[in-house]
Amino acid sequence: MHLLHPQLYASCILAVAALPGALYAQTPALAGHWQFRTATGTTTTNGGEVDLIDTGILDITEDQGSLRATISWLDERGQLTSPRTVNGTPGPAGTVFRHGGKRISTGRDGKEVSTEVTIRWTLQAKGMVLSGERLVETDENEPKPVTGTRLTESYVPPALPATLPGTAASATARGPSTPAERARVVEMAKAAQDDPQALQQRDGAWLSAWIDAIPDLTFGASMPDDWLSTAPTPATREALRFQYLASVMAFQIEHPEQARQKGECDLAGMRGVLRAYDTLQRQDSRYRSAKLDAALAARQQGRLPAFLATLSGRNASIKATPSPSGDATARRIVALGTSDPRAMDWLDILSNRFGGRMAGSDAYTHAAQWAHMQLRQWGVQAELEEAGDMPVGFNRGPWTGKMLAPQEQPLRMATPAYSAGTRGVQQGLATLGPATLEEAQERAAQFKGKWVLIGGESGGGGRDGKTIHKPRAITRVLMEAGALGTIQAGEEPLYAASAAPATWATLPTLPDIKLAAPQYADIRQRLARGMAVTLEFDIRNWFYPGPVTYHNVVAHIPGTEKPEEIVLIGAHLDSYDGGTGAADNGGGVATMLEAMRLLAKSNARPRRTIMLVAFGAEEIGRKGSFAFAERHASELKNIVMMLNRDGRPGAIDGIAIPSAWKPVFGRVEQALQDVHPLFGFATSVNDVPRDASKAMNARAGSDDAVFSLHGVPTPKFTVLGDFDYARVHHTVLDTYESVLPFSSAQQYSAIAIALTAYEVANAPEEISRKGYYRAASPEK
Numbered sequence: 046m047h048l049l050h051p052q053l054y055a056s057c058i059l060a061v062a063a064l065p066g067a068l069y070a071q072t073p074a075l076a077g078h079w080q081f082r083t084a085t086g087t088t089t090t091n092g093g094e095v096d097l098i099d100t101g102i103l104d105i106t107e108d109q110g111s112l113r114a115t116i117s118w119l120d121e122r123g124q125l126t127s128p129r130t131v132n133g134t135p136g137p138a139g140t141v142f143r144h145g146g147k148r149i150s151t152g153r154d155g156k157e158v159s160t161e162v163t164i165r166w167t168l169q170a171k172g173m174v175l176s177g178e179r180l181v182e183t184d185e186n187e188p189k190p191v192t193g194t195r196l197t198e199s200y201v202p203p204a205l206p207a208t209l210p211g212t213a214a215s216a217t218a219r220g221p222s223t224p225a226e227r228a229r230v231v232e233m234a235k236a237a238q239d240d241p242q243a244l245q246q247r248d249g250a251w252l253s254a255w256i257d258a259i260p261d262l263t264f265g266a267s268m269p270d271d272w273l274s275t276a277p278t279p280a281t282r283e284a285l286r287f288q289y290l291a292s293v294m295a296f297q298i299e300h301p302e303q304a305r306q307k308g309e310c311d312l313a314g315m316r317g318v319l320r321a322y323d324t325l326q327r328q329d330s331r332y333r334s335a336k337l338d339a340a341l342a343a344r345q346q347g348r349l350p351a352f353l354a355t356l357s358g359r360n361a362s363i364k365a366t367p368s369p370s371g372d373a374t375a376r377r378i379v380a381l382g383t384s385d386p387r388a389m390d391w392l393d394i395l396s397n398r399f400g401g402r403m404a405g406s407d408a409y410t411h412a413a414q415w416a417h418m419q420l421r422q423w424g425v426q427a428e429l430e431e432a433g434d435m436p437v438g439f440n441r442g443p444w445t446g447k448m449l450a451p452q453e454q455p456l457r458m459a460t461p462a463y464s465a466g467t468r469g470v471q472q473g474l475a476t477l478g479p480a481t482l483e484e485a486q487e488r489a490a491q492f493k494g495k496w497v498l499i500g501g502e503s504g505g506g507g508r509d510g511k512t513i514h515k516p517r518a519i520t521r522v523l524m525e526a527g528a529l530g531t532i533q534a535g536e537e538p539l540y541a542a543s544a545a546p547a548t549w550a551t552l553p554t555l556p557d558i559k560l561a562a563p564q565y566a567d568i569r570q571r572l573a574r575g576m577a578v579t580l581e582f583d584i585r586n587w588f589y590p591g592p593v594t595y596h597n598v599v600a601h602i603p604g605t606e607k608p609e610e611i612v613l614i615g616a617h618l619d620s621y622d623g624g625t626g627a628a629d630n631g632g633g634v635a636t637m638l639e640a641m642r643l644l645a646k647s648n649a650r651p652r653r654t655i656m657l658v659a660f661g662a663e664e665i666g667r668k669g670s671f672a673f674a675e676r677h678a679s680e681l682k683n684i685v686m687m688l689n690r691d692g693r694p695g696a697i698d699g700i701a702i703p704s705a706w707k708p709v710f711g712r713v714e715q716a717l718q719d720v721h722p723l724f725g726f727a728t729s730v731n732d733v734p735r736d737a738s739k740a741m742n743a744r745a746g747s748d749d750a751v752f753s754l755h756g757v758p759t760p761k762f763t764v765l766g767d768f769d770y771a772r773v774h775h776t777v778l779d780t781y782e783s784v785l786p787f788s789s790a791q792q793y794s795a796i797a798i799a800l801t802a803y804e805v806a807n808a809p810e811e812i813s814r815k816g817y818y819r820a821a822s823p824e825k
Contacts (some may be wrong), residue, residue, distance in 0.1 A: 401622020541623020
C-alpha cells in the first residue's frame with residue numbers, strides 16, 4: 046500500500062507549527078538548495094512490506110531570521126511537482142516544518158481512498174549534508190529518515206524528449222491521439238526489439254507521458270512484473286518494461302477490434318518482450334533470466350498462449366517427475382512430492398476442520414495439537430512450547446442477519462473477533478445513531494431495543510478500537526440505553542479483524558456489526574425518508590474464562606555433523622476468523638508441514654539441523670515469534686537463516702540471496718529443474734546490506750522480522766501468480782475455495798521449501814551472515 050504518493054502534496058494545506066520560536070535558534074546552515082530522499086509510504090512485495098523511496102527538491106530561504114521551505118517532489122521523469130511553501134519553526138532537534146496533506150491508499154476494491162493527515166519535517170544541515178526525519182503525525186509511530194545533499198544552484202528539470210505536433214501534457218488539455226503519434230508508437234515497438242535499451246532511453250519518458258495523456262487509448266494489459274523483474278540489471282528491466290508498453294500499445298493501434306481483449310494484449314506485450322530479450326541475451330549472456338528462458342522456450346514450441354494463460358498458477362497440474370539432482374535425498378523429495386502431493390490435504394484440515402484460528406480460541410488450540418501429532422506420526426521430533434496467554438478465550442460460531450421489513454432480504458455482515466454476540470435471535474427497529482455525545486444523551490430513550498446505525502470508518506476492527514474493555518462515551522450511552530447493537534458500513538469484501546481482547550470482568554456486551562456498504566446506505570436512506578426498518582441478527586460469539594495458553598509448534602530434524610547450526614523454516618499458524626484462514630496463513634503452514642513430511646519420509650539426514658516453527662499470535666503482534674526468540678535466545682546466533690512463508694499462495698519461484706550463497710542455491714535450482722512445466726526456481730543476487738531496523742515496520746512484516754532484529758538472515762522467497770491477496774487478506778473471502786485453484790502451486794512450493802531447507806542444511810560450505818545486514822551506526 047502506497048501511503049503517501051508525491052502527488053498528494055499538490056493538495057497540502059499549510060499549518061505552521063505552534064512552537065515558541067524564542068526557545069531555539071534557527072539553523073542558517075539549512076538555507077540553500079537541496080536534493081533529498083525519504084520514504085513516502087510502503088508497498089507489499091512477495092508478502093512483505095518495504096519502503097517506497099522518493100526524491101525531491103527543497104529550497105530553503107532565510108528572511109529576517111526565519112526559514113521558509115519550498116518542497117517539490119521529482120516524478121519518474123525528473124520533473125517537479127507543484128511546489129508547496131512551509132514556514133519553519135526552530136526546535137531542539139532542528140527546524141520543524143509542519144503541513145497538512147492527504148494519505149492515499151488503495152482499498153480492496155482497487156479504488157483510491159484519501160485521508161487528511163498532518164506531516165512534520167525536522168531538518169538540520171552540516172556543510173553539504175542534509176539530515177532529519179519526516180513523520181506523518183496522524184497515523185505513524187516512527188519517523189522516516191530524510192537525507193540529502195546540497196545543490197550548488199537551483200534544480201533545473203531535464204528537457205523531456207521532443208513530442209510530436211498535437212501532443213500535450215494531459216488528457217484534459219488535448220484531444221485524441223494523432224495518426225503521426227500512433228505511427229510513431231508502432232515503429233517504436235518494432236525498433237525496440239532490435240535495440241531495447243537505446244530506444245527506452247530515447248523514447249521511454251515520451252511513451253509514458255503519451256499513454257497518460259491520450260483519452261482514446263488505454264493500456265489494456267497487466268504488466269508481468271513478476272517476470273520482468275528477473276532481468277539481471279535495472280537497465281534491462283526498464284528496457285523490457287518499455288518494450289512491453291510499446292508492444293501492447295502498438296497492438297491496440299493495429300488491431301482496434303481487439304484493444305479491449307486483455308489476453309490478446311498480454312500476449313502481444315510478451316511477444317515483444319521475448320524478441321527484445323532474445324536481442325539482449327545475444328549481446329551479453331549475463332542478461333539471461335531463467336523465467337524468461339522458460340517463456341522463450343514456450344514460444345519456440347508454439348505454446349506461448351497456453352503458457353501465458355497459466356502463468357497465474359491457477360488450475361495447473363503436477364505429475365510424478367524425476368529430479369536431475371545428483372543428491373539421492375533431493376531426488377527422493379521430488380519423487381515423493383510429485384507422486385504423492387498432500388499440501389492441500391493439510392490446508393483442508395486447517396481451514397475446513399478447524400477454521401479461523403485466533404489465538405485464544407479452541408480452533409487454534411486444536412490446530413496446534415493436530416500439527417504436533419501429525420509431525421510426530423511422520424517420525425519428526427516435535428514439541429508444543431508455551432508462547433503466551435490470552436486473558437479470555439473466544440470462539441466464533443455462525444452468524445446471520447436479515448431485513449424483515451419493509452421487505453425481507455438477507456444482509457451481508459460480519460463482526461470482529463473478541464466482540465459481543467447477540468442474545469440468541471434478536472429483532473428490532475433500526476435507527477440513525479447520534480453524531481455527538483450530547484445528541485446521544487438527549488436521545489438515549491430512543492435507542493432501547495434498536496439497532497443503531499453509527500458512522501466512522503470501519504477497517505474491520507473493533508468499534509471502540511483498543512479500548513473495547515473501556516467503551517467510548519457514546520458506546521456507553523447506547524449500552525445503558527438498552528440498544529441491541531451498532532451497525533457500521535463496511536467495504537466489501539468485509540474485513541473481519543479483531544477487537545482487543547478484554548478481561549472476563551469487562552467483556553463487551555453490545556454487538557459490533559459491519560454491514561456491506563450498499564446495504565448500509567439503503568437502510569440509512571430508508572430511515573432518512575421516515576420508513577420503519579426491522580432487522581434481525583443471530584451472532585454466536587462465545588467467550589470463556591482465561592487465561593488461555595497458546596503454543597508454538599516446534600519440530601526438528603537433527604543435523605548429523607553440525608547439529609548446533611539451524612536452518613529454520615516457519616509460518617504462523619493463527620489467523621483471523623471472519624473466513625477460515627486459508628490464504629493467511631493456512632497455505633503457509635500447510636506447505637511447511639508438507640515440506641517436513643517430504644524431508645522425513647525421504648530419510649533426510651542433513652549436516653545441520655532443520656527446524657520448523659508454526660508460530661502463534663502473529664496476527665496480534667508477532668507474539669509467538671517474540672516468545673520463541675526469548676526462549677531460544679542462546680540459539681539465535683546459530684540460526685543460519687530463517688525462511689518464512691506468509692503471503693499469497695502462489696508458486697515459490699525464486700529467492701534473493703547474497704552472491705556468496707550462490708553455490709548452495711545453485712543446487713536448489715538444479716534439483717527443481719524441469720520438475721514442473723510452468724514453475725521454475727531462479728535465484729537473484731543482492732549484495733546490498735539489508736537494514737534490519739526496517740524489519741519491524743509498525744504495519745507490516747511477519748514473524749521473520751523478529752529474527753532480523755537478532756541478526757538472523759531472512760531471505761525472501763519470490764512468488765509467482767495472480768492470487769488477489771489484497772482482496773482476500775483478513776476478509777470473509779479467506780477460505781479454502783480461494784486457494785483451491787492454486788493447488789499445484791502450493792505443492793510445488795512445499796517441494797521448493799523442502800529442497801531449499803535440505804540443500805542449505807546439508808551444504809559443505811560455510812554459510813556466513815557477513816554483509817547480510819548493514820552494520821549498526823555507532824552511538825554518539
